[in-house]
Amino acid sequence: MAEALSARGISQRFGDRTVLDGVDLEVTPGRVVGLLGPNGAGKTTLMRILFGVVAPDAGTVAWGGRPASEDDRRSWGYMPQERGLYREMRVHDLLTWIARLHGLDRSTGAARSTDLLDRLGLGDRGGDKVQDLSGGMAQRVQLAAAMVHQPEVLVLDEPFAGLDPVAVRFLSEVVTDHVRAGRVLLFSSHQLELVEDLCESITLLHRGRVVLQGDLRRLKAESPDRYLRVDVDVADGWLAEGTGEVAARDASGSRIRLAPGVDAAGVLDVVRRQAPVTDFAVEAPSLAELFLDAAGEDADVLAEAEA
Structure with a gap:
């Protein structure tokens, strides 16, 4: 060793x-x-x-x-x-x-x-x-x-x-x-x-x-943030205030940043009432998201970090 x-x-x-x-x-x-x-x-x-x-x-x-x-x-x-x-x-x-x-x-x-x-x-x-x-x-x-x-x-x-x-x-x-x-x-x-x-x-x-x-x-594990990933394009008006917000959208669907203490299953039910969901997961923040939170920077820095 x-x-x-x-x-x-x-x-x-x-x-x-x-x-x-x-x-x-x-x-x-x-x-x-x-x-x-x-x-x-x-x-x-x-x-x-x-x-x-x-x-x-x-x-x-x-x-x-x-x-x-x-x-x-x-x-x-x-x-x-x-x-x-x-x-x-x-x-x-x-x-x-x-x-x-x-x-x-x-x-x-x-x-x-x-x-x-x-x-x-x-x-x-x-x-x-x-x-x-x-x-x-x-x-x-x-x-x-x-x-x-x-x-x-x-x-x-x-x-x-x-x-x-x-x-x-x-x-x-x-x-x-x-x-x-x-x-x-x-x-x-x-x-x-x-x-x-x-x-x-x-x-x-x-x-x-x-x-x-x-x-x-x-x-x-220590981060308070949790994300719900779904394979549909979540529109801005679907989520009630205080439950979560769409953090990212791409070809595979949407990534929702859950508000602290919010039940992920409840947010998933809201999305499923708007569109059929076939794939979903509750995830910890990505490394890039941890960086943004630690550095206190905006999305321009994330784009630089992933370039």
Whole structure:
């Protein structure tokens, strides 16, 4: 079982702009931890501080209860938001070379490269040059490059950005396998709805500050808000004042934010008197809704968070 990675009181300014303001972060082994928030929230800066690329104005980074050293950081795996692969190299050769940079012998590095490419659905592309891969495939190779030495700590900056659903599934499975092995994993994302089912623990940043943090299930359970989802388009006049309001409408139906203490079954009966309902559920707030409540922002911020 790996040790925990933590940051305490991290603050960072660039000129007159405060990027991080007293941020705490705890990444424990065996849990999928998400560093979340809109673009510009400070996620990438915090990750660079974890790796020593940027020295913070204040705060400390610890690994296993002691200050993180350069040797510690060199052993970790990092997938940066700005992708960087040698485009002229063949995929398998590139991964084997990176493994050797981390101290593995050639045969072990080659075996791990083959295994990772198979797991990421690229087993037949090892002989291709990186420049001949699609964007999504190259992104999976970038992940393999961060994992080929089997690091105890794996940090992924926006790993799901721009990927199709198949690639997202592949990456999610690899993330889950890393955590199940008892290792440490932290990933950042601004796509709250996309990563909601993957996260177990979250640190949610907004404008450089932590606005929400902890076990996601607990945060949802502690929220006073509850929603009724129905597969019909609920008109504004259907609901009596004080019972609930339509929070969202889409192609699958409507999502009603229930007033505190209101019986969801009673609201459902009201809707069913107006239109036939074949699918419904009472739900806790989504991660995006928790963010809006914690940040105290309007729908424009939600649109930015989900962009």
